[in-house]
Amino acid sequence: MKEELLKVLLDGKNEEINEIIEDVHPADILDIIHENENEIYNILNRLPDWMIAHIIEEEDDEEKYEILKVFSENKQRKIIEEMSSDELTDLVGTLDEEESMHIFEKMNAEDRKDVSKLLTYEKDTAGGIMATEFISIRENKTVKDTLKYLQKVAPEAESAYYLYVTDKNEILKGVLSLRDLVSSDFETKISDITNTNVISVKYDIDQEEVANKFEKYGFLTMPVIDEKNKLLGIVTADDIIEIIKEESTEDIHRLGGVDREEKIDGSLKNSINSRLPWLFVNLLTAILAAAVVGMFEGTISQVVTLATFMPIVTGMGGNAGTQSLTIVVRGIALGELTGENAKRIFIKELFVGIFTGIALGAVIALLGYFWERNVVFGIVIGIAMILNMAFATMSGFLIPVILKKLKIDPALASAIFVTTVTDVLGFFFFLGLATIFIQYLI
Amino acid sequence: MKEELLKVLLDGKNEEINEIIEDVHPADILDIIHENENEIYNILNRLPDWMIAHIIEEEDDEEKYEILKVFSENKQRKIIEEMSSDELTDLVGTLDEEESMHIFEKMNAEDRKDVSKLLTYEKDTAGGIMATEFISIRENKTVKDTLKYLQKVAPEAESAYYLYVTDKNEILKGVLSLRDLVSSDFETKISDITNTNVISVKYDIDQEEVANKFEKYGFLTMPVIDEKNKLLGIVTADDIIEIIKEESTEDIHRLGGVDREEKIDGSLKNSINSRLPWLFVNLLTAILAAAVVGMFEGTISQVVTLATFMPIVTGMGGNAGTQSLTIVVRGIALGELTGENAKRIFIKELFVGIFTGIALGAVIALLGYFWERNVVFGIVIGIAMILNMAFATMSGFLIPVILKKLKIDPALASAIFVTTVTDVLGFFFFLGLATIFIQYLI
Numbered sequence: 014m015k016e017e018l019l020k021v022l023l024d025g026k027n028e029e030i031n032e033i034i035e036d037v038h039p040a041d042i043l044d045i046i047h048e049n050e051n052e053i054y055n056i057l058n059r060l061p062d063w064m065i066a067h068i069i070e071e072e073d074d075e076e077k078y079e080i081l082k083v084f085s086e087n088k089q090r091k092i093i094e095e096m097s098s099d100e101l102t103d104l105v106g107t108l109d110e111e112e113s114m115h116i117f118e119k120m121n122a123e124d125r126k127d128v129s130k131l132l133t134y135e136k137d138t139a140g141g142i143m144a145t146e147f148i149s150i151r152e153n154k155t156v157k158d159t160l161k162y163l164q165k166v167a168p169e170a171e172s173a174y175y176l177y178v179t180d181k182n183e184i185l186k187g188v189l190s191l192r193d194l195v196s197s198d199f200e201t202k203i204s205d206i207t208n209t210n211v212i213s214v215k216y217d218i219d220q221e222e223v224a225n226k227f228e229k230y231g232f233l234t235m236p237v238i239d240e241k242n243k244l245l246g247i248v249t250a251d252d253i254i255e256i257i258k259e260e261s262t263e264d265i266h267r268l269g270g271v272d273r274e275e276k277i278d279g280s281l282k283n284s285i286n287s288r289l290p291w292l293f294v295n296l297l298t299a300i301l302a303a304a305v306v307g308m309f310e311g312t313i314s315q316v317v318t319l320a321t322f323m324p325i326v327t328g329m330g331g332n333a334g335t336q337s338l339t340i341v342v343r344g345i346a347l348g349e350l351t352g353e354n355a356k357r358i359f360i361k362e363l364f365v366g367i368f369t370g371i372a373l374g375a376v377i378a379l380l381g382y383f384w385e386r387n388v389v390f391g392i393v394i395g396i397a398m399i400l401n402m403a404f405a406t407m408s409g410f411l412i413p414v415i416l417k418k419l420k421i422d423p424a425l426a427s428a429i430f431v432t433t434v435t436d437v438l439g440f441f442f443f444l445g446l447a448t449i450f451i452q453y454l455i
Numbered sequence: 456m457k458e459e460l461l462k463v464l465l466d467g468k469n470e471e472i473n474e475i476i477e478d479v480h481p482a483d484i485l486d487i488i489h490e491n492e493n494e495i496y497n498i499l500n501r502l503p504d505w506m507i508a509h510i511i512e513e514e515d516d517e518e519k520y521e522i523l524k525v526f527s528e529n530k531q532r533k534i535i536e537e538m539s540s541d542e543l544t545d546l547v548g549t550l551d552e553e554e555s556m557h558i559f560e561k562m563n564a565e566d567r568k569d570v571s572k573l574l575t576y577e578k579d580t581a582g583g584i585m586a587t588e589f590i591s592i593r594e595n596k597t598v599k600d601t602l603k604y605l606q607k608v609a610p611e612a613e614s615a616y617y618l619y620v621t622d623k624n625e626i627l628k629g630v631l632s633l634r635d636l637v638s639s640d641f642e643t644k645i646s647d648i649t650n651t652n653v654i655s656v657k658y659d660i661d662q663e664e665v666a667n668k669f670e671k672y673g674f675l676t677m678p679v680i681d682e683k684n685k686l687l688g689i690v691t692a693d694d695i696i697e698i699i700k701e702e703s704t705e706d707i708h709r710l711g712g713v714d715r716e717e718k719i720d721g722s723l724k725n726s727i728n729s730r731l732p733w734l735f736v737n738l739l740t741a742i743l744a745a746a747v748v749g750m751f752e753g754t755i756s757q758v759v760t761l762a763t764f765m766p767i768v769t770g771m772g773g774n775a776g777t778q779s780l781t782i783v784v785r786g787i788a789l790g791e792l793t794g795e796n797a798k799r800i801f802i803k804e805l806f807v808g809i810f811t812g813i814a815l816g817a818v819i820a821l822l823g824y825f826w827e828r829n830v831v832f833g834i835v836i837g838i839a840m841i842l843n844m845a846f847a848t849m850s851g852f853l854i855p856v857i858l859k860k861l862k863i864d865p866a867l868a869s870a871i872f873v874t875t876v877t878d879v880l881g882f883f884f885f886l887g888l889a890t891i892f893i894q895y896l897i
């Protein structure tokens with residue numbers, strides 16, 4: 014299938030190409046380009062401008078310009094003419110000043126105005142992800158009038174699945190699903206089938222919150238408005254799917270200590286650049302924890318088994334802290350941790366730490382007792398474990414919450430702080446207690 | 456807003472209720488129920504059956520029956536009548552045999568047939584998430600005929616945004632967007648505007664793969680077919696948004712070592728049940744790693760500084776392994792790790808381990824040298840670090856890949872295996888090398 018398509022695109026007659034592209038999805042042609050990067054120009058050159066525009070729209074933002082710039086200035090202008098304003102904005106957003114000037118010169122006046130306006134919105138907000146090609150209709154028309162109007166304007170619109178009803182100043186008055194439109198008699202008045210309780214988002218809302226609203230209400234599109242309720246654009250569910258995937262990947266990467274944009278099939282250099290800074294920061298905190306151990310070398314030289322058991326205390330603290338952190342970071346991302354339930358959840362986390370600490374501490378205390386044949390050794394490691402687990406779950410809650418308050422992504426830095434706390438405190442509790450009770454241990 | 460709505464639902468006149476529900480979204484009433492659980496019956500009782508059905512559809516699957524069962528048998532029957540087949544299937548799927556029999560008895564014959572059929576599909580596949588209320592149209596009709604047909608059937612359909620064109624045996628022939636339909640002249644033949652290259656999924660495809668297709672093509676709905684290309688149902692983008700969020704949460708939870716379904720505002724008991732098993736497994740592996748240290752107590756007692764430095768070697772290995780693991784697990788989930796690029800990525804991961812190992816090993820070797828004023832000590836820890844980092848990134852790649860082959864979720868168990876490898880090997884390399892070169896260390 015792919016080879017066939019490639020062959021037609023490269024060597025087919027013009028009629029063959031025209032026939033095939035009627036039915037092919039631009040995302041599939043994009044796949045072919047990725048596998049044959051040297052042939053981009055030859056593959057795309059004979060396609061119609063609108064198809065090239067769609068293919069560019071399917072590409073990742075950073076790579077869009079790589080495709081566009083293989084064409085002549087004149088052809089670029091025609092392709093740009095076919096692109097939607099939000100995709101043009103994404104394209105321009107990745108370019109330096111000189112390159113974006115080149116793109117702006119090739120836009121028509123309307124696109125230039127739309128894109129300039131869109132560029133003023135923050136990238137990760139409702140305004141930054143919306144499209145301005147929407148259809149607004151007036152409430153005093155009939156179903157038949159509106160269907161006829163749609164026959165004229167729909168092919169240009171980003172989405173014609175929901176129709177937004179506005180007054181003459183573009184103030185949002187209500188919403189009408191295309192489904193309600195087509196299932197109504199031709200003579201019905203639009204105002205009779207308009208839902209006036211339209212759910213919209215303001216342009217400066219974070220995209221993650223927009224995604225949460227889509228999920229809650231099960232919408233396929235949502236209107237974006239300004240302070241005065243003026244309709245600015247729409248967000249569609251397919252954009253939201255992409256955003257949710259990206260945001261999840263970012264969170265997973267950051268929790269795992271890699272750059273949010275590292276690609277699994279990227280280069281060795283990219284992977285090293287993505288990971289080395291994080292490893293160096295971790296090295297510093299590991300040295301800090303080691304310094305705590307260093308303070309107690311005298312104690313360890315008297316009871317070497319302390320060295321055998323100490324990684325258990327810190328390791329289990331690290332695991333417990335990571336568990337709390339995971340639940341809290343994900344809860345923040347999903348909007349499930351609120352001002353109202355925060356205190357209750359903090360107390361729950363503390364008790365999770367205490368109870369799991371008691372369970373694991375009992376096991377390890379017994380093991381320590383049998384290993385060293387010394388009751389005090391068992392008690393020391395058991396108590397150190399309980400203390401460290403309690404501090405682990407507390408910091409697993411507090412650190413992401415504090416980072417969030419400081420407007421730092423909690424997924425980014427929480428893990429390193431939590432494991433630093435559990436390492437430093439784990440060594441300190443265990444070796445400190447051992448030092449206090451050293452006379453019973455030797 | 457919420458208080459007002461609650462007040463009307465509880466104490467308003469019937470006309471007030473009827474007026475308000477025209478415009479209110481069922482998800483908002485569901486919110487009100489959650490905040491007033493004792494009043495469920497009083498809040499819902501006077502609402503029309505279709506609205507109650509929608510509210511139940513918005514609720515999490517496990518909680519749907521809790522709402523339904525507050526009503527009389529007769530009322531339940533009417534509500535069930537209004538629910539779509541896929542939602543009824545989700546409801547029945549959470550119930551025990553006796554309860555599901557109660558539900559089945561209340562369905563009409565058609566729903567009973569549809570739901571029985573839907574229950575045969577695996578929960579997490581295309582068949583398990585599709586709805587059977589779709590609209591199929593015939594290619595020999597005109598736009599006007601089709602619009603009139605839609606006016607009759609659309610209100611019942613799950614989604615009327617895409618229309619699937621079939622022959623008389625329900626074999627899928629093509630797709631037509633409602634947008635193309637309404638933007639065509641009334642007299643146009645359906646066959647002239649049908650896209651015959653329709654992208655569909657087979658009923659047994661995993662839901663994560665379905666989600667990846669939605670993202671790639673930017674669809675709002677996708678048809679589900681059987682082996683013979685017969686149209687079975689459709690999946691909609693809003694279901695996909697929910698699935699992607701759930702799958703991401705599951706992966707994040709599992710990577711963090713908590714149960715995939717733990718809720719941040721769940722009970723203390725649930726949290727402990729979710730975390731304790733994982734902590735116990737970790738305790739066993741921590742004891743295994745400690746046993747390795749125990750083998751070398753003789754060496755440590757001669758050079759106590761080994762105890763100070765050993766957590767650095769294992770900790771950095773753990774971090775490097777977690778990084779590789781994160782990239783690989785996410786790559787598997789997104790379908791970006793394939794048979795073709797696996798070998799190249801494995802080699803890249805190995806080199807990431809070696810190069811970052813050299814960078815960090817050099818730093819720690821210098822630190823070790825200055826701390827102990829001993830060149831061999833620096834060399835020993837430097838080499839141990841490089842070896843452990845290389846094995847860390849290799850196991851970060853291999854372990855999830857092997858788990859995937861064994862059909863175990865790589866997110867579930869990878870972390871524990873990787874840190875076991877890095878702990879055991881880290882202690883072994885560092886303390887083993889120290890034992891070999893002990894005469895130069897004291």
